[in-house]
Amino acid sequence: MSVLLNFAMFPTDKGGSVSKYVSKVIGFLNNSGVNYRLNPMGTSIETETMEEALKVVNDAYNILEPYADRIYTTINIDARKGPLGRMDAKIDSVESKIGKVIR
Amino acid sequence: MSVLLNFAMFPTDKGGSVSKYVSKVIGFLNNSGVNYRLNPMGTSIETETMEEALKVVNDAYNILEPYADRIYTTINIDARKGPLGRMDAKIDSVESKIGKVIR
Amino acid sequence: MSVLLNFAMFPTDKGGSVSKYVSKVIGFLNNSGVNYRLNPMGTSIETETMEEALKVVNDAYNILEPYADRIYTTINIDARKGPLGRMDAKIDSVESKIGKVIR
Amino acid sequence: MSVLLNFAMFPTDKGGSVSKYVSKVIGFLNNSGVNYRLNPMGTSIETETMEEALKVVNDAYNILEPYADRIYTTINIDARKGPLGRMDAKIDSVESKIGKVIR
Numbered sequence: 001m002s003v004l005l006n007f008a009m010f011p012t013d014k015g016g017s018v019s020k021y022v023s024k025v026i027g028f029l030n031n032s033g034v035n036y037r038l039n040p041m042g043t044s045i046e047t048e049t050m051e052e053a054l055k056v057v058n059d060a061y062n063i064l065e066p067y068a069d070r071i072y073t074t075i076n077i078d079a080r081k082g083p084l085g086r087m088d089a090k091i092d093s094v095e096s097k098i099g100k101v102i103r
Numbered sequence: 104m105s106v107l108l109n110f111a112m113f114p115t116d117k118g119g120s121v122s123k124y125v126s127k128v129i130g131f132l133n134n135s136g137v138n139y140r141l142n143p144m145g146t147s148i149e150t151e152t153m154e155e156a157l158k159v160v161n162d163a164y165n166i167l168e169p170y171a172d173r174i175y176t177t178i179n180i181d182a183r184k185g186p187l188g189r190m191d192a193k194i195d196s197v198e199s200k201i202g203k204v205i206r
Numbered sequence: 207m208s209v210l211l212n213f214a215m216f217p218t219d220k221g222g223s224v225s226k227y228v229s230k231v232i233g234f235l236n237n238s239g240v241n242y243r244l245n246p247m248g249t250s251i252e253t254e255t256m257e258e259a260l261k262v263v264n265d266a267y268n269i270l271e272p273y274a275d276r277i278y279t280t281i282n283i284d285a286r287k288g289p290l291g292r293m294d295a296k297i298d299s300v301e302s303k304i305g306k307v308i309r
Numbered sequence: 310m311s312v313l314l315n316f317a318m319f320p321t322d323k324g325g326s327v328s329k330y331v332s333k334v335i336g337f338l339n340n341s342g343v344n345y346r347l348n349p350m351g352t353s354i355e356t357e358t359m360e361e362a363l364k365v366v367n368d369a370y371n372i373l374e375p376y377a378d379r380i381y382t383t384i385n386i387d388a389r390k391g392p393l394g395r396m397d398a399k400i401d402s403v404e405s406k407i408g409k410v411i412r
Contacts, residue, residue, distance in 0.1 A: 006350035008385065012278075015219050019399070023406040030410060038403065038410050039348035040355070040396045041315035041385055050164045054157045061153045061182070069185075072218075074280050075178040076317065076350055076383055079164070080325070082172075087349045090328070094347065097332040101339060101347050103412070109247035111282065116325030119286070119379040122296070126303040133307060141300065141307050142245035143293045144212035144282055149246075173325040177282055177383050179214065179247055190246045193225070197244065200229040204236060204244050206309075256370045260363045267359045267388070275391075281384040285370070288378075 002086045005053040007075040008042035009060055011068030021067060025060045032056070037087060042074075046087045050079055105189045108156040110178040111145035112163055114171030124170060128163045135159070140190060145177075149190045153182055208292045211259040213281040214248035215266055217274030227273060231266045238262070243293060248280075252293045256285055311395045314362040316384040317351035318369055320377030330376060334369045341365070346396060351383075355396045359388055 009025060010018045029036045029043065034056055036045045047053040057075060064071055080086070095101055112128060113121045132139045132146065137159055139148045150156040160178060167174055183189070198204055215231060216224045235242045235249065240262055242251045253259040263281060270277055286292070301307055318334060319327045338345045338352065343365055345354045356362040366384060373380055389395070404410055 004349055006348070010218070012216070012218050012224070013221050015221075018218070019402040019406070023403045026403050026410055027407040030407065036411060037349060038400050038412050039315070039351075040313055040346060040353040040399050041387065042348075044349040046349075050168075051161055054161050058154055058157050065153075065182075070181070070183045072278070073178070073180040073182070074385055075176070075180070077176040077178070078173070078350065079168075079176070080173045090349050091347050093328040094332045094335050097328065098336040098339065101335055102345060103347050107246055109245070113321070115319070115321050115327070115381075118324075119322030121321070122299040122303065126300045129300050129307055130304040133304065139308060140246060141297050141309050142212070142248075143210055143243060143250040143252075143296050144284065145245075147246040175321075175381070179280055181247065193246050194244050196225040197229045197232050200225065201233040201236065204232055205242060206244050256374075257367055260367050264360055264363050271359075271388075276387070276389045279384070279386040279388070281382070281386070283382040283384075284379070285374075285382070286379045 001048055002080050002082055002084045003047045003050050003053040004044060004078045004086055005075060006042050006044045007057055007073060009064060009071060009073040011070065012072050013068055013070045021064055024063050028060060028063050035087060046084060048084060104151055105183050105185060105187045106150045106153050106156040107147060107181045107189055108178060109145050109147045110160055110176060112167060112174060112176040114173065115175050116171055116173045124167055127166050131163060131166050138190060149187060151187060207254055208286050208288060208290045209253045209256050209259040210250060210284045210292055211281060212248050212250045213263055213279060215270060215277060215279040217276065218278050219274055219276045227270055230269050234266060234269050241293060252290060254290060310357055311389050311391055311393050312356045312359050312362040313353060313387045313395055314384060315351050315353045316366055316382060318373060318380060318382040320379065321381050322377055322379045330373055333372050337369060337372050344396060355393060357393060
């Protein structure tokens with residue numbers, strides 16, 4: 001099983017600049033051993049089960065929770081039976097069809 | 104704490120008609136005791152913690168998983184420190200400002 | 207064609223209470239003639255084309271834009287060839303399979 | 310004004326393998342001159358206005374529409390007053406706080 005999950009999580013009661021808080025979440029991912037990729041609007045992770053993927057979101061929430069009274073989270077998940085390794089494979093598959101793309 | 108979570112979950116390998124599968128998830132919610140409301144594009148639930156809210160998503164996934172090889176899920180979460188009861192209160196608050204709205 | 211679009215739009219630089227701003231958007235929808243339903247986490251609309259549906263989002267943004275320096279929007283769209291009327295039909299279809307649900 | 314929009318768009322009536330369709334959309338972006346970055350779960354673009362950003366989504370839809378009877382789209386938008394150039398700046402800002410991250 002391959003579970004690809006992309007999420008963004010940020011406080012909505014801390015004004016317009018939230019990179020301080022986003023950095024705490026990415027710092028946690030960096031140290032967690034989770035396979036992740038940062039993109040301009042969120043972070044993608046890949047895990048072997050839905051439960052693991054949602055646990056990463058819950059852990060990220062537990063890191064932010066002490067700092068804010070209101071936290072917004074948006075998540076998209078593509079769960080597919082088959083081998084891991086889709087983090088790059090999905091983009092490689094597009095490139096095999098149309099040539100080099102910007103990652 | 105009040106965690107409002109809206110989600111939609113559906114197989115993407117079963118053709119265009121997925122209400123049979125969506126019904127399985129709603130049937131589970133109906134029997135689970137979770138506070139939920141169905142809307143045209145998803146289901147909103149309210150729980151006391153992020154962990155409970157994500158567990159409902161995981162439980163829903165476990166119901167669909169035997170029926171499909173690929174399942175897509177989209178989730179939005181508004182977690183706010185304060186009392187439960189926001190499922191209706193958010194809409195009531197809008198109505199108090201602009202008058203009756205269509206739910 | 208039936209385009210069902212669910213969206214939430216809110217300023218992220220105005221502190222934790224945003225119902226004043228959300229009400230402006232719903233007030234606009236109420237007066238616009240667009241077929242809409244408010245839910246705890248967003249608003250669903252149904253239109254005949256993708257272009258019309260996205261125009262509603264753009265119009266809503268133009269209403270909020272003068273009041274905030276940063277606005278977050280999350281959107282899900284289910285576009286299906288066939289007749290309009292899915293706003294209630296999707297929920298009715300679930301009820302025909304499992305009995306009464308909470309809307 | 311900087312409008313960052315991340316979206317994923319795919320047919321839901323074509324079975325589990327949709328990279329053929331996703332490639333059509335990315336091919337269009339590649340040729341359009343739009344500033345974009347592909348990630349494992351979607352594509353981020355940056356434009357100067359909300360209207361331009363939503364037009365890209367509508368153009369992408371018009372490319373897929375002939376091939377499918379049902380198309381699902383999920384979109385997140387962060388619109389902020391200020392200069393363009395946030396596609397990389399958001400990630401750079403995280404790196405300035407916690408060191409190198411995986412993009």
